[in-house]
Amino acid sequence: MATHTTTAFLYAIQPAYYDVISEVSRGATQKDQFWVWITTTADGGTKYGSVDVYRVGGTVELRGIDGFEVLEYNDKMIRIACNELGVKSIEFRNPTSTITTKSTISGFDISPSSNLYAVGSSSGTIALSTQSPPQNGTGPTATSEELTRTLEGHFAYTTCVKFFPSGKVLLSCGGDMLIKLWNIADGECARTFVGHKAAVVDLAMVGRGRNFLSASADRTVKLWECASGECAHTFEHPTAATAPTKVTVTTRQDGIVRAAENALEFETEDKMAVVGFDNGDVVLYGMSTKDVLAVVGAPAAEAGVVGLDLSEDGTELVVGRAHSVERWDLQGDLAGPAQRVETAGEVVGLAVIGDGVALAMREGGSMVVSREGAVEWVAAASAVAESQAEGVAVRGHRGVFVAQRDGQLLRYRG
Numbered sequence: 001m002a003t004h005t006t007t008a009f010l011y012a013i014q015p016a017y018y019d020v021i022s023e024v025s026r027g028a029t030q031k032d033q034f035w036v037w038i039t040t041t042a043d044g045g046t047k048y049g050s051v052d053v054y055r056v057g058g059t060v061e062l063r064g065i066d067g068f069e070v071l072e073y074n075d076k077m078i079r080i081a082c083n084e085l086g087v088k089s090i091e092f093r094n095p096t097s098t099i100t101t102k103s104t105i106s107g108f109d110i111s112p113s114s115n116l117y118a119v120g121s122s123s124g125t126i127a128l129s130t131q132s133p134p135q136n137g138t139g140p141t142a143t144s145e146e147l148t149r150t151l152e153g154h155f156a157y158t159t160c161v162k163f164f165p166s167g168k169v170l171l172s173c174g175g176d177m178l179i180k181l182w183n184i185a186d187g188e189c190a191r192t193f194v195g196h197k198a199a200v201v202d203l204a205m206v207g208r209g210r211n212f213l214s215a216s217a218d219r220t221v222k223l224w225e226c227a228s229g230e231c232a233h234t235f236e237h238p239t240a241a242t243a244p245t246k247v248t249v250t251t252r253q254d255g256i257v258r259a260a261e262n263a264l265e266f267e268t269e270d271k272m273a274v275v276g277f278d279n280g281d282v283v284l285y286g287m288s289t290k291d292v293l294a295v296v297g298a299p300a301a302e303a304g305v306v307g308l309d310l311s312e313d314g315t316e317l318v319v320g321r322a323h324s325v326e327r328w329d330l331q332g333d334l335a336g337p338a339q340r341v342e343t344a345g346e347v348v349g350l351a352v353i354g355d356g357v358a359l360a361m362r363e364g365g366s367m368v369v370s371r372e373g374a375v376e377w378v379a380a381a382s383a384v385a386e387s388q389a390e391g392v393a394v395r396g397h398r399g400v401f402v403a404q405r406d407g408q409l410l411r412y413r414g
Helices: 017-025
Strands: 004-008 010-013 031-039 046-056 059-065 069-073 077-082 087-093 097-100 105-110 116-121 126-131 145-151 158-163 169-174 179-183 189-193 200-206 211-216 221-225 231-235 244-251 271-277 282-286 292-296 305-310 316-321 324-329 339-343 347-353 356-361 367-369 375-379 389-394 400-404 408-412
Touching: 010 087, 010 375, 017 031, 017 046, 017 059, 046 077, 059 069, 059 077, 105 169, 105 389, 105 400, 116 158, 116 169, 126 169, 169 200, 211 244, 221 271, 244 305, 271 305, 305 347, 316 347, 324 347, 356 389, 356 400
Parallel strands: 004 339, 087 375, 105 158, 158 200, 200 244, 347 389
Antiparallel strands: 010 031, 031 046, 046 059, 069 077, 077 087, 097 408, 105 116, 116 126, 126 145, 158 169, 169 179, 179 189, 200 211, 211 221, 221 231, 244 271, 271 282, 282 292, 305 316, 316 324, 324 339, 347 356, 356 367, 367 375, 389 400, 400 408
C-alpha cells in the first residue's frame, strides 16, 4: 500500500495574546497589537504578521495585517486565516487551566483519573500535586496547584515518570541509571531497580503493572518484575549498535498466545514490546517468546524516534520523528507507513487523541493533527515568555496536557 504523505505547517501566536485583548477591552489602553506567524517548511520558511486590537466606541475590534485575517475570537480561542499561504482557518485554543511548577520539567505524567500530576525535574526531584478545578470567569483560567509532596531519591535529572494504571503507584527513572517505585499515599520509595549502565530514558507498563519495561542509553530494554525487583529479560536491537529512545506495549496482532516460561513474568503471553531506537528503527518483540517480530526502518532523511503511541484498539502504531509523524498498520505487512505527515517544526513528543495525534513541538504551538494530516487546532501558551515544549499527554475527555520546559503545565479541552 502506498504511503499517503501530507505537510503540517507550524503555527505560533504571541503567548498570552488574550491579555492584550483584555487590556483593550477594559480600557487600560486604546490600542495594542500581538504577533502571529506560520512556518511552512522544515528549513524555516516563515511568514510573520500581527493583529491590531483597538476600541471602537464600546466594542473591541481585531484586524489582521501583513496578510492575516481574524475570522472569530472569544475567551476560549481565536481563529485566523492567511490566504497567501492557503490557510483558510486555523484555531489557536486557550488553555482551560495553567499550573506553574517550581522547577524545570524534564518528564511528566497525569494520573488515569487526571486529578494528580507528577513532574520530574532537572535536579532529580519529583513533585506530586493535585489540580484545583478551573475558576469561573472569562478568558484562560489560571488554576492553582496544591503540592501533595516532593519525592527525593534520584541523584541526577529525571527523564520519565509513569503512573501505574491504579494511579496509586509511580515509577521514575533518570540519569543516575536507577528506576524507583513510589507509593503515592505516603511518598515512600518502595523499591529501587538497579541494572542499567547508562541513563534510563523511558518506561512502559505491562498490563496492570506487575511487570514493566525500561529503555536505557546502555542500548538495552529490560523487563522487570516489581515484587522481587529482578530483571526477567533484556532486549537489544537485533543487528545495530543503537540505543532505545521510546518503548510501549500492545497486544500481538498475529494471534499467538504463549505462556511465558519465566515465573517472573505476568500478562506477557499475548503482548509485544514496541521499541523506538536512536537510529530511527522501530523493533517489535514478542514478550513471552522473546523473538523479533518485525523491524521497521526509518526514512533515509530521518533519524531517532522521539515518540511512540498506539490507537485505542492497539492495531495502529504512531511513530514520531524530528520532522514527521507516521501511522503504521500493525495488522498489515509493515512494508511502509499507511500515512506520513511531514512537519515544518521539530516534534519532541506525541500522544494519540481519538483519530488524531497531539504533537509537542520544540518551538511554536503544540498542535493536534487529524488522521488526514490537517492541523485541527494549535495550543496557545499562557505564559508571557516563550518556552519549549517538553511533552504532551492525553486523558480522554479530560483534555490535552502540554508540559513546557520552563515549569508550566497547560491543560486544553480535547
